Every structure is written in C-alpha cells, then in structure tokens.
C-alpha cells in the first residue's frame with residue numbers, strides 16, 4: 001500500500017544545516033548540539049547566535065550581541081500608535097502579526113545585506129510589541145519598552161509585570177525560549193522559507209510565519225492546553241473529563257506530534273521547570289492535574305506530551321496571561337525562522353511543488369445562457 005503522504009508527511013522538502021528532529025542525540029539538535037545540553041547550560045541569546053551565525057558565541061561575542069540587542073528595544077512612535085488602535089479583545093497573535101508587518105513598513109529591508117540588522121531589531125522589539133499593546137489595552141498604560149534586563153526573556157517579564165523578574169523565572173524563560181527556538185521544516189518555518197524563496201523581504205517572511213504559528217495545531221496548542229487544564233480542580237476530575245473527551249474523539253491539545261513517535265525530547269525539560277515553579281508558588285492543583293492527564297493519555301492512547309503541554313502550567317505559574325503564550329513562542333521561533341530564511345536565501349530556488357489533480361476532465365466552454 002502506498003505510504004500516506006497527506007500533509008507532506010515523510011517527504012523531504014529541502015536541505016538544512018540547522019536542526020535534526022527525531023534523528024540524533026536525545027531527539028532534537030540545533031547545529032549539532034543536543035537540546036538537553038543547550039537547555040541546561042546555554043542562555044537563549046547564545047542559542048540565537050548559534051542558529052543565526054552557525055556557532056556558539058565567545059564571551060566577547062555574546063556580550064556585544066546582547067549589548068546590540070539591548071540598544072534596539074525602543075518602538076518607533078508610529079508603531080506604538082498602531083498598537084494603541086488594535087482592539088483590546090484582539091488575539092495577541094494578530095497583534096504580533098500586525099506589529100511585525102508595521103515594523104516592515106517603517107524600517108523596510110532594502111537589501112539582503114541588511115538582514116542581520118532587521119533580525120536583531122525584531123528580536124529586540126517583539127517583547128515590547130506584545131507587552132506595549134497588552135498593557136495599553138488592559139489599563140491604558142503606555143509603557144517604556146526599553147529596559148536594562150540582559151536577556152530577552154527577562155526583558156519580556158519586566159515589561160509585562162512592571163517589576164524586576166524573579167531569577168528563577170528568568171532561567172525558565174531561557175529554557176523555554178531555547179526549547180521553542182527551532183524545529184526543522186515545521187509549518188511556520190516552511191511558510192517562512194516559501195516566502196523567502198520568492199526573494200521577498202524579511203518582514204513578509206516573518207509575518208507569514210506568525211500567521212501560520214497562530215493555529216491550534218501548531219503554536220496555539222499551549223494556550224488550548226491551559227484552557228483545558230484550568231477547568232479541572234483535582235486529578236480525578238481531570239481523568240473523568242478527559243475520558244469523556246477521548247470517547248467523543250476530541251483532540252487533546254499538547255499531545256502527539258507529526259514527527260516524534262514515542263516522546264518529545266522538549267517535554268521532560270519543561271516539565272521539570274513546571275514542577276519547580278509549582279513548588280515555588282505552592283501549587284497543589286495544576287501540576288498534579290497535568291501529570292494525571294499525561295498518565296491517562298499514555299495509558300489510553302499511547303500518546304505523549306509535546307513541548308506545549310507543560311509549558312501551559314509553567315507560564316501560568318510565572319503569572320503570564322494565557323493569551324500571551326503563543327506570542328512568547330514567536331519571540332523564540334523568530335530565531336529559527338530567520339536562520340532558515342538566511343539559509344534559503346543563500347542557496348535559493350523558488351519553492352514550487354506540484355499537485356495531483358483530482359478535478360473534472362477537460363470540458364467544453366459553455367456560454368452563460370446555456371448553463372444551468
């Protein structure tokens with residue numbers, strides 16, 4: 001029987017030197033480094049440098065990279081005005097999409113020689129774009145999007161909460177942003193590469209990728225997982241409700257994966273951070289509920305948590321509002337998208353696959369009065 005290739009599953013659609021999924025190490029590598037090593041030892045900025053420039057930075061390179069990013073955090077006034085006009089009930093991913101696109105109008109990429117600068121600028125401004133809108137939409141506060149926080153994750157938390165972030169939370173953000181940074185030819189990255197293959201500008205590539213990441217089958221799963229687990233007060237209640245959902249053949253968000261078959265290597269890492277955060281906040285509900293859901297899914301369906309499931313409780317424990325979960329994914333995956341765009345541009349041929357035609361045979365033209 002022919003293999004089912006719907007969704008291009010199993011089809012190799014190009015080459016990359018950036019990442020392997022389900023092939024080496026513990027299951028995920030960036031430029032040859034295992035995700036467990038990166039998540040345990042590196043900062044997100046080191047991983048961004050690795051993806052974008054091919055090597056981990058030296059101490060001097062890292063210091064100057066962070067300094068450069070820190071200097072690019074302010075939002076241009078017309079972008080702030082646009083953000084203020086976006087309705088308070090808008091989806092934050094739509095805010096990210098519009099914010100990125102507006103930035104591209106104000107600071108258009110004039111040539112590929114500028115690409116690194118625009119990538120830096122997006123890395124530096126994305127936390128400000130989402131938190132500026134969020135704070136303005138919530139209570140009319142116009143925040144200053146410049147901060148002295150060394151890291152992108154710490155900067156995001158400071159802008160969101162208006163206070164110095166807890167050191168544990170900064171560590172979790174590093175790990176989280178590292179885990180989400182890159183994942184080979186996933187849907188949003190493939191969108192970015194397809195757009196890049198037409199020789200379009202970098203803001204168009206990233207805007208398209210944001211729109212693709214928005215869907216619940218891709219980046220939106222952590223929000224959907226949170227919406228599900230926050231309803232449950234005890235592990236037993238969770239199990240009963242979950243059994244009903246499985247009986248009704250509902251998709252359980254945060255489980256399963258298109259490539260991994262037995263486990264998602266990112267899960268163990270974020271799960272451990274979620275456990276530590278649960279301890280810190282004295283949680284006796286969300287973490288045990290999440291663990292029960294994990295056990296029931298394994299027992300009933302043989303399905304495992306993907307990176308999104310324990311991200312839901314981890315982000316929640318850090319006081320991050322659920323609708324902002326996927327925009328954090330954007331702040332991180334931006335590095336993977338941008339690295340793929342650079343790779344595509346360096347060896348480009350327009351991406352243009354073919355389709356198996358399933359429509360009608362050739363037909364004769366009918367003048368309008370003869371149809372019906």
Ligand code: COA
Nearest residue numbers: 216217218221250251252253254255256257258306307308
């Ligand atoms: N809940 C319930 N059943 C699931 C499931 C889930 N989360 N994920 C997969 N399944 C089922 C499928 O329905 C399918 O059953 P079927 O053969 O009876 O139709 C079977 O398991 C195999 O699915 P698979 O081929 O492995 O999935 P896929 O490659 O088509 O889709 C996902 C992969 C990620 C889109 C899918 O697992 C999913 O929708 N997960 C929930 C959303 C999510 O967490 N996304 C984030 C991904 S990182």
